[in-house]
Amino acid sequence: MRGQIILSHGSDSGPDATKVSALAAIAESLGWTTQRPDYREDDRLGYAGSVVPRVARLRAAIDALDAPPVLVGSSMGAFASGLASLERPVAGMFLLATPVAIPGYQAAFDLRQDVPSLLIHGWHDEMCPLDDLHDFARRRSLPLLVLDDVHRLSSSVETIGAQFRLFLDSMASGQ
Known part of the structure; x- marks a missing residue:
């Protein structure tokens, strides 16, 4: 067993959503255990x-x-x-379509800086402006992959999956 991954879906979605389901399948195929909390009641x-x-x-x-997990989140799940x-201690962060602020919520987005992280966002994200996340990533020197897609990143599931596999391989090898 490689470790635990917690995958958090976005608003107006669920634990069986396309992206988190695809990423859970990849993780499990590599020997990781996964869980997907259901936030629909909270939403x-x-x-x-x-x-x-x-x-x-x-x-x-x-x-x-028993050990710090890798957190995976999409949109509100990333936030x-x-x-x-x-x-809480975490082993890594793999975040998609991340908003840097939620209207009406008092705190801005932030994350633990001492763990491997990757941000993935769409050039044409209509919900979470790329410029805001780009500025956040630049200030923190975080890796940011920008894809030719919209907020849901539904045209990029295969690319995201490939990046996730690379991310988990680097986590498993300690790089």
């Missing part, structure tokens, strides 16, 4: 209202593990994963 509270319960649910999932990483 009924609206974007700003769902952040605190999502982060609490994610913290509880991390606390139940919550970043915030949870500030409060």
Whole structure:
């Protein structure tokens, strides 16, 4: 067993969403164990209202593990994963379509800086402007892969999967 991965879906989605399902399958094929919390009940509270319960649910999932997990998140799942990483130890971060702010929520996006991380975003993201995430990544010297896609990144699932495989291979080899 390589370790544990927690995959967090975005708003208006679920734990069986296309991207998190595809990434979970890749991770499991490489010997990792995965879990996908269901945030749909939290999401009924609206974007700003769902952040605190999502982060609490994610913290509880991390606390139940024997070792720090890799956090994978898409959109609101990426936002919550970043915030949870500030409060709990994590082994790595693989974040997609990350918003740097949630309207109505008091804190901006942030993440643990001492772990391997990769941000992936779409050039044409209509929900989370690329410029905002690019500025965040630049200030932190974080790797950012920008794809010819929109917020859902649905045209890039294969590319994201290939990047995820490389990311997990580097995590497993300790690079």
